[in-house]
Amino acid sequence: MPISSMSVSQATSASAGKRHPDRDTISVHQGDRLAVVRPAVQMFLRSIGLAAMLWPLWVSGQSDSAKPPLPEPLTLTDALLLGITAHPDLAIAQSGVTAAEIQLGKVDSSYGFDAFVELQPRLSSRAALEAVDFEDDSRYGLVVKKRLTDFGRTERRKEAARSDVAANQARFVTRRDRHMLDIMRSFFSVILADHAYRALNERLTIDYFRYSRMAERRDRFEQYSDLEVAQREAAYRKAYVARHRADLERRQRRHALALRLGRPGELSSELVVPDLSVYQLREIPEYNDIVEQVISTSSVLDAHRAGVASAQAKVEVAKKLNSPVLSADFEAREYHDSSFSSRDRYRLNLKFIMPLFNGTRTRDTEVALAENALAQKQAELLAAEYAVREEVMTLVNDLLINRTAAVAADADETYRGYYQDRSRAMYEMEMRSDLGDAQAAAAEALLEVTRVDFEQALLWAEMDALLARPVALMEEK
Numbered sequence: 001m002p003i004s005s006m007s008v009s010q011a012t013s014a015s016a017g018k019r020h021p022d023r024d025t026i027s028v029h030q031g032d033r034l035a036v037v038r039p040a041v042q043m044f045l046r047s048i049g050l051a052a053m054l055w056p057l058w059v060s061g062q063s064d065s066a067k068p069p070l071p072e073p074l075t076l077t078d079a080l081l082l083g084i085t086a087h088p089d090l091a092i093a094q095s096g097v098t099a100a101e102i103q104l105g106k107v108d109s110s111y112g113f114d115a116f117v118e119l120q121p122r123l124s125s126r127a128a129l130e131a132v133d134f135e136d137d138s139r140y141g142l143v144v145k146k147r148l149t150d151f152g153r154t155e156r157r158k159e160a161a162r163s164d165v166a167a168n169q170a171r172f173v174t175r176r177d178r179h180m181l182d183i184m185r186s187f188f189s190v191i192l193a194d195h196a197y198r199a200l201n202e203r204l205t206i207d208y209f210r211y212s213r214m215a216e217r218r219d220r221f222e223q224y225s226d227l228e229v230a231q232r233e234a235a236y237r238k239a240y241v242a243r244h245r246a247d248l249e250r251r252q253r254r255h256a257l258a259l260r261l262g263r264p265g266e267l268s269s270e271l272v273v274p275d276l277s278v279y280q281l282r283e284i285p286e287y288n289d290i291v292e293q294v295i296s297t298s299s300v301l302d303a304h305r306a307g308v309a310s311a312q313a314k315v316e317v318a319k320k321l322n323s324p325v326l327s328a329d330f331e332a333r334e335y336h337d338s339s340f341s342s343r344d345r346y347r348l349n350l351k352f353i354m355p356l357f358n359g360t361r362t363r364d365t366e367v368a369l370a371e372n373a374l375a376q377k378q379a380e381l382l383a384a385e386y387a388v389r390e391e392v393m394t395l396v397n398d399l400l401i402n403r404t405a406a407v408a409a410d411a412d413e414t415y416r417g418y419y420q421d422r423s424r425a426m427y428e429m430e431m432r433s434d435l436g437d438a439q440a441a442a443a444e445a446l447l448e449v450t451r452v453d454f455e456q457a458l459l460w461a462e463m464d465a466l467l468a469r470p471v472a473l474m475e476e477k
Contacts, residue, residue, distance in 0.1 A: 075271075077274075081474070115143070153323050163306045184457065184471075190250070279472065314373065326351070
């Protein structure tokens with residue numbers, strides 16, 4: 001659809017008032033044997049290789065084409081639901097969680113059973129015989145091993161791995177919340193770009209009318225000089241550039257929204273202005289009343305706390321580097337020559353290994369490194385807490401400023417509405433009127449009201465993310 005036809009519809013809402021509009025071929029190692037393969041077979045191998053290379057691209061294309069088109073008109077709730085299901089940023093964050101869970105499973109398997117078959121074809125010469133006489137002394141057997149305990153070292157490794165999983169899960173929540181905020185910001189930017197385009201189009205219409213009328217009167221009646229006409233034309237040309245820029249901005253904003261939704265190239269022609277009354281009815285909290293709650297629930301700080309817990313567990317792991325290990329082995333063997341009394345068919349071993357001395361100071365080094373990493377994680381947690389405190393203060397102040405800006409925008413919209421009514425009445429009475437200017441000013445006032453409303457919604461959404469609350473618009477849905 002041409003960009004000039006893109007629009008924003010306003011949904012009906014009972015709660016919306018004056019200032020709340022509703023809503024190689026594959027490289028195959030052949031070796032010497034394949035060097036003499038016939039040309040037809042080589043062509044067949046090349047075809048298989050090409051198909052193997054193109055298979056992932058074909059599957060990717062199929063998965064993209066399988067996606068249903070974006071809803072028309074597009075609502076903010078639909079955009080949020082679509083945006084959190086398929087985006088590379090979220091896939092990257094989820095891969096971190098998956099990797100941590102895999103590592104936890106690896107640590108959990110430390111106490112599992114190991115079983116293997118042992119084959120020993122061998123020749124031996126008995127020491128009891130003076131002559132060298134090699135005889136068949138082959139054997140085979142089944143060996144089962146299990147670690148019984150390492151006296152707490154593996155448990156500490158599990159604690160560290162579980163904390164790493166928790167840290168990655170918290171990072172995923174943070175990334176998801178930020179992505180949803182980005183979707184809201186992009187969605188609002190599209191609507192604001194449409195409003196800005198309409199306001200600039202009003203200005204362009206007025207400037208063109210004044211320029212063309214002045215040029216006509218100069219040509220017919222010599223009422224205006226060339227200087228005055230040139231001045232009007234310059235103003236009109238500047239207004240045209242501004243409107244052209246705004247028109248391209250509409251496409252740019254839609255392109256950015258499509259990328260946020262994981263739908264590159266799908267530009268939504270019509271967006272529904274959301275009902276944001278759920279945010280407009282809220283009371284702004286005091287900083288001291290909200291900051292401690294944010295600190296206790298913020299996913300950003302949860303990730304850092306889990307990182308500290310993991311580092312503490314890793315210190316204990318390092319301290320137990322030389323801890324003893326108790327394990328059990330079971331062996332079942334068969335021998336070609338079983339005449340020796342020392343050859344057991346079945347054997348159960350209980351092994352206790354305790355390191356006594358290590359001249360490389362490996363343990364001390366590992367402990368020092370782990371303690372240094374712990375100190376770094378603790379400092380990062382404190383720095384993150386300071387950043388969150390500052391962010392909360394900024395949000396509270398911005399909400400207070402936004403509240404006063406909303407009152408000012410309401411007042412200006414009311415004034416522009418009255419002024420437009422008066423200008424229209426004077427125009428209908430064929431009196432001198434600035435109806436065009438009044439209409440342009442009214443469009444600009446509506447743009448400011450909408451901008452203030454969207455800014456308020458984004459500020460509250462950021463606060464909700466810090467408090468680990470769901471997006472209010474999705475919660476109501």
